[in-house]
Amino acid sequence: MSVAPGERVAVIIVSYNTRDETLTCVESLRTATTRPLEIVVVDNGSVDGSATALREAFPDITVVEAGANLGFAAGVNLGVESSTAPWVLLLNPDTVVLPAAVDAIVAFAERNPAHGVYGGRTLRPDGTTDPSSCWGRMTLWSLTSFALGLSTVFKRSRLFDPESLGTWQRDTVREVPVITGCLLLTSREDWHRIGGMDERFFLYGEDAEFSARAIERGMRPVIVPEATIIHAVGGSTSSSGRKMAMVMAGKATVLRTAWSRPAAVIGVGLLQAGAALRAAPAILRKRPDSTWAVVWRSRKAWRDGYPKARQTIFGQQPPASGSPSQSAASSSPAPSAEFMQIWEEGYLSRRSSYEVMHLPYVFVLDGEPLRDAEGRIDRDRIRDYVARTLASTPTFRLRLQRPLLGLTPPAWVPDDDFDLSRHLCFASEIVDFKTADVRRLGGEGDPYFDLRHPLWRVKVTELADGRVALGLLTHHSIVDGKTGVETVSVMLRADPAEELPEPTDPFAGFRPARRLELPVLALRQWRARHASSLAALRAYGAKPIRRRARRVAARLWLPFRFDDGGRLAGDGLMPPRHSDFRKLDLSSANKRARGLGGSLSDLQIAAVMSAWDGAEREVSLRIPVSLHTDGERQIRNNVRDVEISGNADHELGSVVTSVRGQLAERADPRVGKAATGRQIGTSTMLIFATSARYWAGAEVLHVVPFPGSLGTDELSSSAIVYGRSLFVSATTPASGDVHRAAGRIYELMSGLPDTGRP
Structure with a gap:
């Protein structure tokens, strides 16, 4: 290790639904030292607004949104990769850094570089010593003492409870076998020598394995008692x-x-x-x-x-009965099936509901990197890129499989007849983006998906100004807003020069489960999610048998009712609609929201209500709230709507205050509360990426968000954060003035005159 004195320290914090604790932790860091810090918070798919709150409170720190709960080890590695400082300090989000702690641990490391890995002293909130900053090595003797109960009867005994390191209060300098990740310092050079955290670990144990590898490389992990923090153990774990x-x-x-x-x-x-x-x-x-x-x-x-x-404690099952990474050399491919949730099944129960749940995404790209030497769109390069990204991702290789006799929900199974040409098309005409129908650029109006194959399509359209519109059409049965952004992100890259892996079949070694096999696979997966057969039986019996019988009957009747109403039914569910969007400066919008006493999301909701020009002035919006947690199975659609009301004639600041109060009252999204006023639509906000993204080497310039509207919606809005910009859309029926609505939302959120579509 060779780090010059006074160098910066990258502080890596991995947060999962610990918004308030993380805010307190970062604030304590900023006041605990004068040493230059590079604070990186990795948000592991929190649903409590952590990322937004951190950006609003500390605009100078780096917030990396993982998009899902990666676990501690993978989250730490992502944070380290997103930083550059010569020192790396891991810190739990539920800690408070006491004055001089950072200075003390780094100064000790500078004077004693041979140790390689450094820890500190942790206190409980009541001021007593929390021994979990370090541990002894696990041995057969320590495990035998645990098995016989000796480590409990003789707690803190050096003989019978050796992993606790006895009664030592962590108040002296001492070399130890294990330093935990709640407070761990190393140099970036040594971090790479050790090899980072082992991502096989999800939560707990990764720091013990990391310390063991450090010792193997000749390092001597050590505790520095002057580096003291307060630690409320387990802030991301409730039970x-x-x-x-x-x-x-x-x-x-x-x-x-x-x-x-x-x-x-x-x-x-x-x-x-x-x-x-x-x-x-x-x-x-x-x-x-x-x-x-x-x-x-x-x-x-x-x-x-x-x-x-991880799969069993957290319920995160691999597709069907195995992982797609299993060797393809198996002589007998295993059947693969991922069963739908009830609400997903509803999106495919009738042709009309199936057709209206096609969801478009649009990205505007720099067109130059996508052209060949003659200035034409390089179609071969684009096909290769899609093959290496979307077409090599499990979600985009699954097709529908209906169950036999209606005994199980439908399932997603690998498409054994996958053909990329079904999922990639090029528009035949050049389009003027300023006047284009942005929904058509996303693929709306093109032929509907064939249910015998995966439900997605990429559409590439040349624009008159030289840019390129990238449309991605997906289906609501495979994504909601949050998982949609996460899933779509697999086709984009942070580095335009990144070398992509060769195209691959993610289900090599697996085959689509047959209809006859679905009941057996469903039973196995159900049993695997419960601690015992009795627990599984009890869980099954928790729902009335009559309800289950009705579902089976509906599935049996499906072939006879799927086409009920035909095209007219689809038009009735979703009349023609159109959308427009605007681009705002993210920092200015955040500043305006804070000035009005709310968050960015509060401001957007209030702006949509205030932009409403209908006769009835008391209105309400549906606000989708994600229920994704680390304890669920990998549910694709796990969203509930909260209704928020407001008066379109009231001053914007008072509407923001009212919205913020209503959202606080409805903190538990599982508790529905009726809102007053005319139900006009929906409002949603998502974070896409905080830095530039590239598709086939071309930079993404704009992102056009579309809300998931209902046929009765009269004004809906979706917003998405990308880089330093906020893109906000409006969607209305075809008879409405969508351009005026989008412009009014822009004016209310920015405080500036409308400048039109970017």
Whole structure:
């Protein structure tokens, strides 16, 4: 390690639904040291507004939105990759950094570079020592003591509880086997020597494995007691039983990755024995929700370690009965099926509902990198790029499979007749973007998807000014707003020169599950999501059998009613509509929102209400709220609507204040509350990317967002954050003045005269 004195420190914080704690942590950092800091917060798909709140409160820090819960190890690696400072300091979001802590740990590292990895002292909020800043090494003896209960009876004993490191208060300099990720410093050079965090780990255990690799490379992890923080342990984890199950999964993963196979088997057995011993009293007293009772019931989930533990504890199943990364060399391909949720099934229950749920996306690109030497669109290059990105992604290789006899929901299965030409088209005419129908640029109005193949299509259109419009048409049955942005992002890159992998079939080694196989696969997946067969049976019985019977009957009747109403039914559900959009400066819009006493989202909702020009002045909007959490299975559509009302004649600031108050009242999106006034549409805001993105080497200049409208909607809006800009759209029926509506929303959100479509 060779770092000059006084160099910057990159502080990496991985946050998941810890908005308030993270804000406090960052604030404490900024006041705890005068050393130059590069603060990077990786938001792991939070649904509590963490990213927006952080940007508003601290515009000078870097907020990296992972788009999903990657886990701690992958989140840390992403944060390190997004920073450049010579020092790397990992910090938990639920910590408060005390004055001089950063200065002390970095100064010690500068004086003692041979240690390589440095930790500090952590205190509980009440001021007592929290020993979790470091641990002893896991050994067969420490696991035996755990299995026999000795580590509990003789807690903090150096003999029977060696991993606790005895009664040491972490108040002296001392070399230790394990430094935890709540406070861990290393140089960027040493970080790369060690190899970063092992992303097989999801949560807990990754820091023990990281420390072990550091020691293998000759480093000597050390505690610096003057580097003191306050730590509210487990800010991203709510259930104590579930948290302990994750700790056990981390330990099992360390055993299976760092120990010999026989020793690992013995070690995992000792972990299970210790869990059984501690669970027994709770089971006898019929306290099934106690910590160790939960751990014991979920032993099948954690004893194999990660990544299997992630799939079972968090319910994040691979497609069907295996992972698409499984070797294609298998002589007997495994069946693959991912079952739909009830609301997704509804989008495919009739042709009319199926057709109106086609969802367009539009990106405006720099056209120059997409042209060949003669100035024409390089179609071969574009085909190759789509083949390497979207067409090599599991979501975009799945087709619909209806169940036999209606016994299960429909499933997504691999398309064994995939043909890229069905999913890529080039417009035949050059279009003037200023007057173009932006929805048609996204593919609306083109032929509907063939249900026998994946439900997506890319459309490339040359624009008269030399730019290129990239349209992506998808279907609501495979994405909602949040997962749609995450899914679409796979076709874009942060580096225009990034070398892409060769095109691949993500389901190599798998085949589409047959209709006859779906009930068996559904039963297996249902059982895998529960701790025992009895628990699975109870969960199944929680819903009335009459309701399940009605669903089966509806699926059986589907072939006879799918075409009910035909084209007229589709027109009735979704009359013709059109959209327009505007581009705002993100910083100015944020400043205006704060000045009016609200967030950017509050301002957008208020602006849509105030832009309404109908006769009825009291109006309401549907606000989609994501319910995605780290504890769910990978549900594609998990959104509920919250209704917010306001008066279009009221002053904008008072509407913003009212909106903010109503959203706070409806903090639990599962509790529906009726709003007053005329229901006019929907408003949604998403974050796409905070830095430039590229498609086939061409920079994305504009992003056109479209709201998920209903046929009865009269004015809807969608906004998306990209780079330093905010793109806001308006959608109205074809009879409405959409250009005026978009311009009015722009004026209200920016405080400036409308400048028209960018």
